[in-house]
Amino acid sequence: MFICRISKILKHNATHKTLFLDLKMRAQPGQFVMVWIPGIDEIPMSLSHFGNEIAITVEKVGEATEALHNMKKGDKLGIRGPYGNGFKIVGKKALFVAGGVGIAPLLPLIKEYEGEKCVILGARNKNLLLFEDEIKKFANLYITTDDGSAGYRGFATDLAKKILMREKFDVVYTCGPEPMMKKVLDLCIKSKIPLQASLERYMKCGVGICDSCAIDGYHVCKDGPVFNESILMKLSDFGKWKRNEAGRKISIS
Amino acid sequence: MLETKIASVKMKNPLMLASGILGLTKESLEKFKDAGAVVTKSIGKKERKGYKNPVFYELSCGILNAIGLANPGIDEYIKEIKGARINLIGSIFGKNEEEFLYVAEKFKPYVKAFELNMSCPHAKKLGMEYSTRKIRETVELIKQVGKPVFVKLGVENILRRAEKAIEGGADGIVAINSIKAMAICIDVAKPVLGNKIGGYSGEAIKPIGIRCVYEIAANFDIPVIGVGGITNEKDVIEYMMAGAHAVQIGTAIYYEGEGIFKKIAKKLKRWLEENGYNSIKDIIGLALKN
Ligand SMILES: Cc1cc2nc3c(=O)[nH]c(=O)nc-3n(C[C@H](O)[C@H](O)[C@H](O)COP(=O)(O)OP(=O)(O)OC[C@H]3O[C@@H](n4cnc5c(N)ncnc54)[C@H](O)[C@@H]3O)c2cc1C
Ligand SMILES: Cc1cc2nc3c(=O)[nH]c(=O)nc-3n(C[C@H](O)[C@H](O)[C@H](O)COP(=O)(O)O)c2cc1C
Numbered sequence: 384m385f386i387c388r389i390s391k392i393l394k395h396n397a398t399h400k401t402l403f404l405d406l407k408m409r410a411q412p413g414q415f416v417m418v419w420i421p422g423i424d425e426i427p428m429s430l431s432h433f434g435n436e437i438a439i440t441v442e443k444v445g446e447a448t449e450a451l452h453n454m455k456k457g458d459k460l461g462i463r464g465p466y467g468n469g470f471k472i473v474g475k476k477a478l479f480v481a482g483g484v485g486i487a488p489l490l491p492l493i494k495e496y497e498g499e500k501c502v503i504l505g506a507r508n509k510n511l512l513l514f515e516d517e518i519k520k521f522a523n524l525y526i527t528t529d530d531g532s533a534g535y536r537g538f539a540t541d542l543a544k545k546i547l548m549r550e551k552f553d554v555v556y557t558c559g560p561e562p563m564m565k566k567v568l569d570l571c572i573k574s575k576i577p578l579q580a581s582l583e584r585y586m587k588c589g590v591g592i593c594d595s596c597a598i599d600g601y602h603v604c605k606d607g608p609v610f611n612e613s614i615l616m617k618l619s620d621f622g623k624w625k626r627n628e629a630g631r632k633i634s635i636s
Numbered sequence: 637m638l639e640t641k642i643a644s645v646k647m648k649n650p651l652m653l654a655s656g657i658l659g660l661t662k663e664s665l666e667k668f669k670d671a672g673a674v675v676t677k678s679i680g681k682k683e684r685k686g687y688k689n690p691v692f693y694e695l696s697c698g699i700l701n702a703i704g705l706a707n708p709g710i711d712e713y714i715k716e717i718k719g720a721r722i723n724l725i726g727s728i729f730g731k732n733e734e735e736f737l738y739v740a741e742k743f744k745p746y747v748k749a750f751e752l753n754m755s756c757p758h759a760k761k762l763g764m765e766y767s768t769r770k771i772r773e774t775v776e777l778i779k780q781v782g783k784p785v786f787v788k789l790g791v792e793n794i795l796r797r798a799e800k801a802i803e804g805g806a807d808g809i810v811a812i813n814s815i816k817a818m819a820i821c822i823d824v825a826k827p828v829l830g831n832k833i834g835g836y837s838g839e840a841i842k843p844i845g846i847r848c849v850y851e852i853a854a855n856f857d858i859p860v861i862g863v864g865g866i867t868n869e870k871d872v873i874e875y876m877m878a879g880a881h882a883v884q885i886g887t888a889i890y891y892e893g894e895g896i897f898k899k900i901a902k903k904l905k906r907w908l909e910e911n912g913y914n915s916i917k918d919i920i921g922l923a924l925k926n
Contacts, residue, residue, distance in 0.1 A: 384693070386823040417690075421824040425689035459824055463694075588692035592657050592890045593703060594677070600663030628685040630660045630677075631708035 384419065384463045389456050390436060396510045399484065400452055401431060401440045406462055408437045411469030412492035413581055413609045417589045419461030423450045427586045427604070429488035429558075430465065431514075437462070440513065442484040466589050467608045470579050472496055474553020479522070480543050480567050481505065482559020486513050488581050488608075489558055493521050498553075501525070501546065505539025505559070508532045540566040547574050554579065561635050565622030568615050578612040584625055595630060637905055638916050640672065642859045642881050643784035643807035645748045647672030647723065649901045650916055651872065654863050654886030655727040655751060655788070656703065662720045670897040673723040675884065676713075678753040679743070680728075680762075681735045683709040687758075688830030693819055698838025698865070699887055700819055702758045702831040705729055710742045717746050725786070727751045729762050733774045740781045749783050749807070754797070755790035757816035757835040764790045764816065768797050775804025786810050786861065791844055798852050810861040810884065811848045815841055838887035839865045846878050853879020854924055867891070869903035876916070877923040 391403040408416075410433045418439060419425040424447035432438035441451045454460075470488075475498035481489050482505045493500060500522035506512045509532035518524050526534025527542050535542050540563055543555075547570055557567045558581040571578040584596035584603040591605030599618045601607060615621055624632045638649035649672040658664040659677040668674045686706025693700040707713065717724065726743035728750055730736040740750050754771060756763025766774075771787070778785050787801035788810035798809050814835025819828045827833075845864025852860050862880030866872055867888040875883045888896055904916070913919060 384821075384828075386821065419690055419828070421821065421826045424830070461821065461824075461828075587686075587689060587703065587706075588701075590692065590890060591893075592887075593692065594658045594660035594664050595706070597658075597661045597664055600661070600667070629683045629706050629708050631683055631712050 384461045398443045403438045410465040413469035413488045414465035416464035420450045431487040440487040476553045478552045478555045480557040482563045485559030503539045581608045650882035652884045654884035657886045667894045675725045678727040678729045679707045679713050681738045693828045697840035700834045702829045702834030710739045725749045729753045733777045751786045753788050755813035771800035772804040779805045808859040812845045812864045841865045850878040869900050876919050879921040
C-alpha cells in the first residue's frame with residue numbers, strides 16, 4: 384500500500400468530485416485501486432486519470448464516499464493496486480456508452496483509443512453530467528438525460544440502439560448501472576458487435592482470495608472488472624444478482 | 637503413491653484447500669479439483685457481514701486478514717454448494733454447541749467430514765476464545781451427527797485444547813489457524829485493518845505451525861492436518877515429517893493461484909521417487925523418531 388496526499392480537488396456537482404493524488408502509477412484504462420480512508424473504510428475506485436498523477440472520480444453514496452468528499456487538499460489516503468484486467472483496445476471505430484459515474488474508467492480509454500470514437504454520456508439530469516468538455520476534445524459526444532434537461536431525453540441505451548441501427552462499430556465499451564449494461568449487451572448481441580463492460584461487485588481483498596466479488600466462477604477483482612460479450616452471455620448473475628458483504632445473493636434492481 | 641485417508645475421508649493426495657480462501661461459492665470450490673479435499677469457508681448459523689474493510693493487508697512474508705467470518709449463513713450456503721463435484725469438508729464456527737450442531741446437521745448431506753473452527757484469531761468467542769472447557773462437549777455432540785470431526789486449533793494453548801478435542805472423540809486435529817497480529821500505518825498513526833486486529837498467515841508462520849504439529853503428534857495418537865505457510869513441496873514434506881497426515885494450503889493461493897495443487901502434487905511424487913519412498917504415508921512422523 385502507498386500512502387499519498389490529495390493534490391487537487393475538482394468539484395463537478397454536489398455528488399461528484401475528482402480527487403487527484405500525488406502518486407505516479409502506470410495502469411491500463413479500466414483498472415481500479417483500493418482506496419483506504421484511514422480509520423473509515425477501504426473501497427474500490429476506478430482510475431479516471433493515471434500517469435504522473437492518479438485521480439479517482441467519486442460519487443457520494445454512503446459513508447466512505449462521503450468521507451472522501453469531505454477530505455481536503457493535503458489529506459492522506461492509502462492506495463493499493465492497480466488491480467484487475469482493464470479494457471482491451473480493439474478495432475478502429477468504437478462506441479462508448481457511459482451511465483453516470485461509469486464514465487470514470489472509460490475516460491482514459493477514450494483518450495487512448497486510436498480511431499473514430501463516439502461517446503454516449505447518460506445522466507439523470509444536466510447537473511450530473513461529467514467530463515463533457517474533456518470528452519469533446521477526443522470524441523464525438525452525444526448526451527442523454529432522463530429528464531431531458533440536456534441533450535437527448537431518455538436513456539443512454541435508447542440512443543445507443545438508434546446509433547447502432549444506423550452505424551457499424553468495431554467495438555462497444557460500457558460502464559454504468561448493471562441494468563443499463565445488460566441492455567447494451569442485448570443490443571450488441573443483436574448487432575453482432577464485440578462488447579467490453581466494466582462490472583461492480585462488493586470487494587474486500589481486491590486480489591482474488593476472499594470470493595466476495597464472485598460472479599459465476601469469475602472474480603470481478605481479478606478476472607474483471609472488464610468482461611467481454613462471450614463471457615457476459617454466460618454469466619447467469621449478470622443483470623440479476625449480486626452479493627452483499629456476507630456473500631448472500633441479493634437481487635439487482 | 638500420494639493417496640491417503642484420514643478417518644473415512646479418502647484423498648487422492650494429502651493436499652487440502654484451507655478454510656477461508658475462496659470457498660464461498662460452488663464454482664470457486666470446484667476450481668480446486670486437483671486438491672485431495674477442499675474445506676469450505678467457515679459457516680455459521682446466521683448470516684454475518686464480517687469486519688469493515690480493510691480486511692486484507694500484504695506484508696513482506698505473509699498477509700494479515702480480518703475477514704471476520706463473513707458468510708451467508710448455512711441455510712443460504714447449502715443452496716450454494718448443492719451438487720458441487722468435489723471432496724468437500726464443511727468448516728463450522730459457532731458461539732455454542734447448539735450453533736455448531738445446527739450447522740453440522742444442515743451440512744451433513746453435502747460434506748465428507750466437519751472441521752470445527754475453534755481458532756479464528758480475531759473473532760473472540762467465535763474463535764480462539766471459544767472456551768477450552770466447552771471443546772470436549774461440543775465435539776461429542778457433533779460426533780453424533782455421524783461424520784468424522786476435525787478440530788481446527790490455533791497456537792494459543794494448543795496442547796490443552798487438542799487434549800480436550802481428543803477426549804470428545806475428534807478424528808483429527810487441524811493446526812494451525814492464522815496468528816493474532818496487527819499492523820499500524822506510521823504515516824497516519826492508525827491501525828490498518830478495519831478490525832484493528834487480524835490474523836497473520838503465509839511463509840512467516842511455517843516454523844510455528846511445524847512446532848505445533850510436532851508437539852501434537854509427539855503427545856497424542858491422533859491424525860494431524862498441518863497448515864500454515866506452505867508454499868512448495870518441501871514445506872509439505874516438512875509438515876509430514878513433523879507428524880502431519882495431510883496438509884492444507886491457504887495464503888500461497890494468493891501468490892500462485894489454484895494451479896499450486898497440481899504443481900505441488902507433481903513435485904511431491906517426484907521427490908518421493910527420487911528418495912526411494914513408495915508412499916507418502918512412509919514419511920509421516922519421520923522426524924518424531926529422531
Ligand atoms: C471495480 C470497481 C470500480 C468502482 N469505481 C468507482 C468509481 O470510479 N467511482 C465511484 O464513485 N464509485 C466506484 N465504484 C463503487 C464504489 O466502490 C462504491 O460506491 C463505494 O464502495 C460505496 O461506499 P460507501 O461507504 O460510500 O457506501 P455504502 O453505503 O457502504 O454502500 C453503497 C453502495 O456501494 C456498495 N459498496 C460499498 N462498499 C463496497 C465495496 N467495498 N466494494 C464494492 N461496492 C461497495 C454497496 O454494496 C452499496 O451498493 C466502483 C466499484 C468497483 C467494484
Ligand atoms: C483471507 C483468509 C481467510 C481465512 N478464513 C478462515 C476461515 O474462515 N476459517 C478458518 O478456519 N481459517 C481461516 N483462515 C486461516 C487459514 O485457513 C489457515 O489456517 C491460515 O491462513 C494458515 O495457513 P496459510 O499460511 O497456508 O494461509 C483464513 C486465512 C486467510 C488468509
